[in-house]
Amino acid sequence: MEEVASPPDLLEATPRYRIDRTVTDRELVFAFAGSTSGGLFAGALERAVPAHSSWDPSGYAADLFLERFVREQLAPESGQGQFGALAHLYKALAAPPDDGQTIALRRAILHELTQAPALVLALQTLHKKLLLLRNLFEGTGGKLDIGRRQIEILTAFRDTMLHLRAFSGASSPLQRLGQHAERAMASEGFSSLAALLSYEEESATLDFRVRLGADGRVRRLDVTRVAEAEQNIFWNPPLRRFLAKIELMLRGFRFGEGEVMARLLDAVFEGVRAEFPALVQMLGDVEFYLAALAFKKRAEQAGLEVCLPEFVSSQTPRVLTGLFNPLLLGQNKAPVPCALSTDRHDTTLLITGPNSGGKTRLLQAVGLAQLLAQGGVFVPARATKMSLASGLLVSLIQETSADQPEGRLGMELMRIRSLFERLPVGAIVILDELCSGTNPSEGEEIFELVVRMLARLRPQAYITTHFLEFAARLAQSGHIAELRYLQVALGPDAEPTYQFEPGVAKTSLAGQAAKRLGVTGDQLLSLIDQKLVSARAAG
Numbered sequence: 191m192e193e194v195a196s197p198p199d200l201l202e203a204t205p206r207y208r209i210d211r212t213v214t215d216r217e218l219v220f221a222f223a224g225s226t227s228g229g230l231f232a233g234a235l236e237r238a239v240p241a242h243s244s245w246d247p248s249g250y251a252a253d254l255f256l257e258r259f260v261r262e263q264l265a266p267e268s269g270q271g272q273f274g275a276l277a278h279l280y281k282a283l284a285a286p287p288d289d290g291q292t293i294a295l296r297r298a299i300l301h302e303l304t305q306a307p308a309l310v311l312a313l314q315t316l317h318k319k320l321l322l323l324r325n326l327f328e329g330t331g332g333k334l335d336i337g338r339r340q341i342e343i344l345t346a347f348r349d350t351m352l353h354l355r356a357f358s359g360a361s362s363p364l365q366r367l368g369q370h371a372e373r374a375m376a377s378e379g380f381s382s383l384a385a386l387l388s389y390e391e392e393s394a395t396l397d398f399r400v401r402l403g404a405d406g407r408v409r410r411l412d413v414t415r416v417a418e419a420e421q422n423i424f425w426n427p428p429l430r431r432f433l434a435k436i437e438l439m440l441r442g443f444r445f446g447e448g449e450v451m452a453r454l455l456d457a458v459f460e461g462v463r464a465e466f467p468a469l470v471q472m473l474g475d476v477e478f479y480l481a482a483l484a485f486k487k488r489a490e491q492a493g494l495e496v497c498l499p500e501f502v503s504s505q506t507p508r509v510l511t512g513l514f515n516p517l518l519l520g521q522n523k524a525p526v527p528c529a530l531s532t533d534r535h536d537t538t539l540l541i542t543g544p545n546s547g548g549k550t551r552l553l554q555a556v557g558l559a560q561l562l563a564q565g566g567v568f569v570p571a572r573a574t575k576m577s578l579a580s581g582l583l584v585s586l587i588q589e590t591s592a593d594q595p596e597g598r599l600g601m602e603l604m605r606i607r608s609l610f611e612r613l614p615v616g617a618i619v620i621l622d623e624l625c626s627g628t629n630p631s632e633g634e635e636i637f638e639l640v641v642r643m644l645a646r647l648r649p650q651a652y653i654t655t656h657f658l659e660f661a662a663r664l665a666q667s668g669h670i671a672e673l674r675y676l677q678v679a680l681g682p683d684a685e686p687t688y689q690f691e692p693g694v695a696k697t698s699l700a701g702q703a704a705k706r707l708g709v710t711g712d713q714l715l716s717l718i719d720q721k722l723v724s725a726r727a728a729g
Contacts, residue, residue, distance in 0.1 A: 194207075195464070197471050197472070198354075198366040198370035198472065199475070200299060200364070200367075200472075200475035200476070200478070200479070201282065201295075201296065202241050202287070202289070203294070203295050204291075205366070208238040208241075209234045209235065209471045209474075210234065210238075211467045213234070213237075215463070218327065221328070221329075222327070228328050229328065230327055230328055230470075231274050231275065231327070231470050232277070234467075235275035235277070235470070235474040236275060236278055240281050241282075241285075241286075241287035241288075241289065242287065242288055242289065243288055244288050244580065244581060245286055245581050245582060246612070249582065249612055250583060250620075251284055253554075253585065253586040254554055254561065255554070256561075257280060259558065260283065260481075262520060263485050263516055263520070264481035264482070264484055265481070273481070274320075274324055274474075275477065279477055279478060283565050283567070284561075287564075287565075287566070292566070295566070296478075296565070296567065297566050297567075298363060299363055299479060300479065300498060300567060300568065301498060302360060302361060302362040302364060303479060304486075306360075310483065312353070313364075313476060313480060316353055317476050320472060320476065323469060324473065326339060326342050336452075340455045344387060344455070344459065344462075347466070348380075348383060348387055350469065351371045351374055352371070354367045354368055355372065374462070374465050379458070379460075379462045380461070380462055382457075382458050382461050383461065383462055386454060386458050482567040485516070485568060489519065489570065492524045492525070494514055494570070494572075496570055496571070497569060497573055498567075499575070499576045500573075500575050501576060501577065502576065504535035506575065507534065508531060508532045508534070509530075509573075509575045510529065510556075510569075510571045512527040512528075512529070513527060513529065513555050513556070513559065513570065513571040514526070514528075514555060514570050514571070515552070515570070516570040517551075517558075518551070527572070528548075528552065528688060528689050529689075530556070530676075532650065533674070535579075536648035536649065536672065537672055537673075538641055538649075538651040538652075538670075538672050538674065539651065539652050539675075539676055540653055540661055540675050541655075541676045541677070541678075541690070542654070542655060542661050542675070542676075542677050542694050542695040544680075546686065547686035548686060550586060550622055552652075553622055554584075556618075556620060556652055557584045557618070559574070560582055560618050563576050579617050580615060580616040581614045581617035581618070582617060582618045582620075583609060583612055583618070583619045586620075602625055606640055613647055615648055616649065617650075618651075619644065619649045620652045620653075621654070622654050624655055625637045625640075625657070633657065634660045637655065637657060641673065645672045658694065665694050675693055676693075677690065677693045677695040678690060678695060679691045
């Protein structure tokens with residue numbers, strides 16, 4: 191069996207086919223022959239096997255609204271085309287690779303792209319060429335007859351390979367694209383393809399002289415020179431072509447020139463067929479980096495910055511400067527960046543403050559930052575020092591449902607049990623409103639138990655709580671060494687600033703929240719009076 195060359199993989203350190211190459215190759219052959227193949231590229235990419243990851247997206251994707259983040263913040267802007275496989279992009283980001291070399295490869299490519307606008311333009315152009323190839327294979331490139339469509343496919347393939355040479359001078363693994371093109375173009379199959387397309391595009395050059403009358407109409411057209419492409423391997427002299435036809439007719443063969451061209455096209459495609467599956471996978475790879483660049487651009491348009499994080503050891507302080515929640519990009523109010531730091535990885539940060547003070551948004555920002563960092567892409571912060579984690583588990587407060595098997599306390603206990611069942615050692619754990627809705631005395635007891643047991647797994651834990659007095663007692667006693675405390679910073683008018691500072695909040699500002707939401711005594715009394723007046727008028 192002929193050995194298949196590795197693809198120019200841009201997502202993993204060791205190049206491999208993540209798509210099913212055999213199935214994709216078969217579908218491409220059928221599509222080239224004219225069979226229906228809608229969704230060929232997207233289907234192959236959706237079934238692709240991502241890089242090996244020990245992270246389980248079911249533990250964080252929903253609470254981080256990851257699908258929405260991919261759809262709204264990573265897709266290209268209007269007017270810049272559409273991605274061919276958002277599902278592939280989601281899978282690539284949802285489960286970050288365990289391999290440090292793969293993370294480094296992605297970071298190196300993104301770093302070079304931020305330093306070389308010409309390479310960004312080349313990548314965007316490559317994306318357009320791959321989408322054109324996809325449209326031709328899937329029959330969305332216009333109503334062409336089979337022969338014309340096959341020529342267009344081969345032409346698009348040739349042009350894509352020629353364009354890939356623009357990456358030959360890259361210093362990052364983007365150079366894999368150029369190396370792939372040089373290898374493919376050196377093959378006999380590509381030489382035959384180039385010759386056939388050259389002959390098809392310019393089998394002869396015709397010079398002529400046109401005579402016009404006073405009324406501007408053509409009076410005479412004289413051909414002055416005809417030059418056929420004699421150097422092309424597919425060229426035959428006119429006499430030889432005529433004699434060949436006579437000979438074939440005398441032998442009893444009957445076929446048209448179109449059938450001959452069809453056989454030529456099949457033969458040429460077969461010569462380069464092995465190169466096509468790599469281009470299907472390449473589409474997904476290219477969209478991964480264009481998505482990261484689109485996120486960077488959206489942040490900059492909102493006056494925010496993103497960065498490639500600096501990875502430090504687990505014993506080094508973790509610092510995130512200018513951290514923002516990317517889920518808020520594109521909304522009427524831009525995200526407010528904040529600063530966050532812990533003295534080492536295995537700490538538990540207890541966050542307190544009023545409702546609507548930004549606590550939940552902070553938790554989402556931390557989770558997305560860790561996920562994107564370990565995926566090898568930009569994080570939503572101006573500068574960061576982060577350590578790699580063994581996993582991520584996010585549990586934001588859940589709404590009550592009619593079919594839940596337990597009451598609020600039971601559901602909270604089930605959430606805690608699930609947490610310890612799924613949490614690996616050294617992971618990031620994010621809990622919103624731990625023990626919310628439980629009896630305060632019981633809730634505090636369970637809360638302290640959870641914090642103590644978490645410390646044994648050495649996680650980086652972020653926990654919000656409404657037990658302010660209990661949190662203050664824990665801070666004052668200092669008997670849980672791993673605990674750190676962070677509170678929502680308030681402005682002069684006691685309104686949340688969406689910044690955070692060390693300490694425990696002294697009030698939840700329930701009165702201000704009630705006033706903002708229309709639930710003070712005066713506001714409710716006014717509402718009731720209006721209803722009574724309306725009732726009297728109706729009666």
